Each structure stands twice: as structure tokens, then as C-alpha cells.
Amino acid sequence: MRGAIWWVRRDARLADNAALAAAAAAGPVTAVVLVEPVLTAQGAATRWRLGRALATLDADLRARGGALTVRTGAPDSVLPALAAELGAAEVHALAWPEPRRIAADEAARAALDRAGVRLVLHDGATLLPPGAVRNAQGQPFKVQSAFARAARALGVPPPVRMPARIDWRPAPGKPLPDLAPDMNRGATVLAAHARPAGEAAALAQLHAFLDGPVEDYAASRDRIDRPGGTTGLSAALAVGEIGPRTIWAAVADRPGSGPQKLLSELMWREFAWSLLVARPDLPTANFRPEWDRFPWQGDGPEAEAWRRAVTGIPLVDAGLREMFVTGTMHNRVRMVVASVLCKHLLTDWRVGAAWFDDCLTDWDPASNAMNWQWVAGSGPDAAPYFRVFNPDLQAQKFDPTGAYRSRWLSPGSGYFEAVPRSWRLDPSARLRPVIGLAEGRARALAALAQMGAAG
Numbered sequence: 001m002r003g004a005i006w007w008v009r010r011d012a013r014l015a016d017n018a019a020l021a022a023a024a025a026a027g028p029v030t031a032v033v034l035v036e037p038v039l040t041a042q043g044a045a046t047r048w049r050l051g052r053a054l055a056t057l058d059a060d061l062r063a064r065g066g067a068l069t070v071r072t073g074a075p076d077s078v079l080p081a082l083a084a085e086l087g088a089a090e091v092h093a094l095a096w097p098e099p100r101r102i103a104a105d106e107a108a109r110a111a112l113d114r115a116g117v118r119l120v121l122h123d124g125a126t127l128l129p130p131g132a133v134r135n136a137q138g139q140p141f142k143v144q145s146a147f148a149r150a151a152r153a154l155g156v157p158p159p160v161r162m163p164a165r166i167d168w169r170p171a172p173g174k175p176l177p178d179l180a181p182d183m184n185r186g187a188t189v190l191a192a193h194a195r196p197a198g199e200a201a202a203l204a205q206l207h208a209f210l211d212g213p214v215e216d217y218a219a220s221r222d223r224i225d226r227p228g229g230t231t232g233l234s235a236a237l238a239v240g241e242i243g244p245r246t247i248w249a250a251v252a253d254r255p256g257s258g259p260q261k262l263l264s265e266l267m268w269r270e271f272a273w274s275l276l277v278a279r280p281d282l283p284t285a286n287f288r289p290e291w292d293r294f295p296w297q298g299d300g301p302e303a304e305a306w307r308r309a310v311t312g313i314p315l316v317d318a319g320l321r322e323m324f325v326t327g328t329m330h331n332r333v334r335m336v337v338a339s340v341l342c343k344h345l346l347t348d349w350r351v352g353a354a355w356f357d358d359c360l361t362d363w364d365p366a367s368n369a370m371n372w373q374w375v376a377g378s379g380p381d382a383a384p385y386f387r388v389f390n391p392d393l394q395a396q397k398f399d400p401t402g403a404y405r406s407r408w409l410s411p412g413s414g415y416f417e418a419v420p421r422s423w424r425l426d427p428s429a430r431l432r433p434v435i436g437l438a439e440g441r442a443r444a445l446a447a448l449a450q451m452g453a454a455g
């Protein structure tokens with residue numbers, strides 16, 4: 001048998017991986033990672049996290065007699081050459097239907113076709129094949145609850161079994177380079193605070209959550225002062241150390257409000273991917289075109305204070321610091337920091353989404369874009385813009401002990417060691433709010449009225 005290439009992208013796992021299973025069925029497997037433009041264009045934190053996932057996968061493969069083969073360059077030139085070198089007739093990869101990835105995959109497919117090599121994309125990055133969930137008119141859903149009902153009715157396929165035996169055939173290549181040299185000193189801080197990487201760690205994390213915390217998930221998931229109320233699996237999902245179907249299968253038959261709530265949150269991720277597939281411009285364009293008239297302020301000093309986590313609004317600064325230090329942020333706080341940016345600071349959601357793209361280790365192009373548009377009001381099934389979160393009331397409600405704010409606002413949180421020195425932040429500075437909450441709210445509502453009047 002001529003063997004096949006398993007082209008590893010955001011699927012750093014051996015289990016529940018249809019691409020690996022298909023490659024293994026074709027003979028010896030060469031597991032390949034490409035340092036390519038789609039990867040290098042991604043944000044720093046997500047590249048850093050992907051680097052850790054791939055390094056751990058490489059160690060897992062070495063323990064089984066394999067290794068990752070690393071090559072540099074665009075897939076449409078590197079893959080045909082590698083296939084020729086190996087005599088491989090097939091390349092298998094897990095589909096990741098993000099616009100840049102789709103375009104690069106199409107170019108790779110055309111080049112491989114010319115070389116007589118088949119590129120096969122498999123599903124498994126989402127619960128159901130992207131684009132499969134449609135309404136009675138055959139259109140994608142715009143309302144999440146209806147989408148989730150229809151998706152559940154279709155039934156989530158079980159995870160793919162890992163092949164019992166895989167013959168690994170690594171090819172010569174260089175070691176995996178540092179994928180995020182631009183993290184600079186932030187990398188050391190992140191390494192000290194991020195969760196462990198790898199497939200085994202993700203599975204252990206899932207099972208530890210299912211062994212207890214899941215029962216209380218529906219009630220605890222918003223308590224930001226009590227860590228451990230959520231799975232913490234988003235970064236592992238984003239780099240594919242665990243497949244969503246593995247989580248679904250482990251949770252689906254459990255009774256109780258906690259497990260059911262977890263399934264419904266996974267359906268938000270699923271909805272986001274269905275939106276991105278239907279509207280590839282979701283990360284860059286207002287889903288609802290009337291939002292093109294909204295009088296956003298430019299990316300000015302208020303937005304910069306937000307990015308640097310020095311707005312003087314405690315919950316906002318705490319959340320943005322948590323993200324800088326850990327690469328993630330609690331969902332409740334993401335909603336508040338995004339709301340303050342789009343409403344009190346009247347800043348275009350794309351400014352905030354771009355900052356998250358760069359800072360999140362769990363960056364997911366679909367979830368990030370959908371959630372930003374949800375908060376801003378420009379998305380489908382979005383929160384109405386006039387519903388303006390008051391960050392102080394949110395803090396009282398979800399951080400009643402103040403533990404979250406104390407942790408992330410303390411000078412010893414790690415934040416000041418992680419940020420660029422050029423920001424010249426003073427840990428002992430007493431911050432004044434960049435805007436009064438009542439003033440910001442009134443300004444936001446006036447802008448909304450102006451958009452309405454312009455319509």
C-alpha cells in the first residue's frame with residue numbers, strides 16, 4: 001500500500017479523528033504539519049497554544065513509533081512535493097470551514113489533483129457536518145434555539161474510533177519551530193497560567209468535570225468568583241485536542257439540568273460554525289446590514305485604554321487582565337467587557353473582536369465573531385443594543401465576594417509581567433473611569449437613536 005498523509009491542522013488528537021482513521025486505512029501514515037500562511041496569519045496567543053498542542057501530539061506520536069513531519073510553505077506547493085517524495089496517493093484532513101482555510105484548501109486540492117493525489121476533507125470539528133442543519137425552506141437558521149432543536153433532531157454522530165493499529169511513517173523534516181515568537185515575555189506568563197496541553201489532559205479535564213462540577217453547572221457557570229464552574233475545555237476544542245462529539249457522547253445520556261445546559265452551550269458553538277459557513281464574512285461584516293449606519297467612534301484613546309485594561313472600570317480591567325495572563329476569560333466577563341466597549345465606549349465590535357483574535361488561546365473564528373455580533377446587536381438572534389449591561393451591577397451579581405476582581409486587579413496577578421514594557425503601565429496607579437457609566441449608557445442610547453433616525 002502506498003500510504004497516506006494525515007495533514008494535521010486544528011485536530012491535535014488521535015481519538016475521534018476521521019482524517020487519521022481514513023489515512024490509517026490507506027496504509028502507513030505520515031502525520032504532517034505545515035507552517036503555512038493560514039497559520040502564521042492567526043493571532044499570537046492562538047499560535048502559541050497550537051504550538052503546545054502540536055508539541056504534545058509529537059511526543060504522543062513518538063511514544064508510538066511515529067513523529068510529526070514539519071514542513072514550511074503553502075500547502076499547494078508543499079503537499080504535492082511531499083506526496084511525490086512518499087509515493088502517497090491520498091491526503092486526509094479534518095475540515096475547518098474558516099474562510100482562509102477553505103481558500104487554501106481549494107488551492108491545495110487543485111494542485112494535488114494535478115499531481116494525481118486525492119485530498120479528502122472529513123468532518124468532526126463540529127458536532128454535525130457544517131451546513132447540515134437547515135430549516136424547512138432549506139435555509140440556515142438565524143435563531144439559535146430553533147437551530148439547536150433541529151440539530152438535536154438530526155442526531156449527533158458518535159465519535160470516530162481510533163484505529164487499533166497505525167503504521168507510522170515519518171518523513172524527514174525540521175523540528176516544530178516556535179509558532180509565536182511575537183508573544184515575547186507574555187509567553188512565560190502564559191505558560192505559568194495556562195492549562196496543560198494535549199489530548200490526555202483534555203480528556204482528564206472532561207472526566208474530572210463530569211465527576212462532579214457538571215451537576216451544578218447550570219447554577220455555577222456564571223459565578224466568576226468560584227473557579228471551576230465551567231469545563232475550561234474551549235482552548236482544547238479550539239486546537240482539536242478533543243472533539244466536540246467526544247464531549248457530546250460523554251454528556252448526552254446524563255440526566256439533570258447541569259449536563260443539559262452543557263449540551264446547550266455546545267450548541268452555541270455549533271450555531272456559530274453554521275453561521276460562519278453560511279456567511280463567511282461573519283468576522284468582518286455586520287450580519288444585519290442596518291448596522292452599517294451605526295455611528296461608531298473610531299479606534300481612539302478609549303479603545304486603547306480598554307485594550308490595555310486600564311479603563312478604571314474594575315470588572316472590565318479584571319477580565320481583560322485575566323485574558324492577557326491566561327489566554328482565556330470567563331464567558332460572563334467576556335459579555336461585560338464586550339458590552340462596555342461597544343456601548344459605553346461606542347467602539348466598533350470589530351476592534352474588540354480583533355483584540356480577542358490576538359489574545360485568546362481559545363480563539364475560534366466562528367464563536368468569536370458570533371459572540372461579538374451578539375453583544376453588539378448586529379448579529380442574528382442578538383442581544384438588543386438598548387440592553388446595556390451595567391458592569392458594576394454585573395460585578396455585584398456574579399462576583400459577590402469580589403474574589404475575581406481582587407485576583408485580577410492585584411499588582412501580583414502576572415499582568416504587569418506579561419504586557420509590553422512600551423506600555424509603561426504603573427501597577428500602583430489609581431485609575432479613574434474613562435467614562436461615567438450613566439454618561440456612557442446615555443451616549444450609547446443616543447447613538448442607537450441616531451442609527452434609527454438615519455434608517
Ligand SMILES: Cc1cc2nc3c(=O)[nH]c(=O)nc-3n(C[C@H](O)[C@H](O)[C@H](O)COP(=O)(O)OP(=O)(O)OC[C@H]3O[C@@H](n4cnc5c(N)ncnc54)[C@H](O)[C@@H]3O)c2cc1C
Pocket residue numbers: 221230231232233234235237238262265266268269270272329330331332334335338356360362363364365367368369371372375
Ligand atoms: C465576546 C465573546 C467572544 C467569545 N470568543 C470566543 C472564542 O473566540 N472562542 C470560544 O471558544 N468561545 C468564545 N466565546 C464563548 C465563551 O465565552 C467561551 O466558549 C467559554 O467562556 C469557554 O469556557 P469553557 O470552555 O469553560 O466553557 P463551558 O461553559 O464549559 O462551555 C463548554 C463549551 O461550550 C461552548 N460554548 C460555551 N459558551 C459558548 C458561547 N457563548 N458561544 C459559543 N460556544 C460556547 C464552548 O465550546 C465551550 O468550551 C466568546 C464569548 C463572548 C461573549
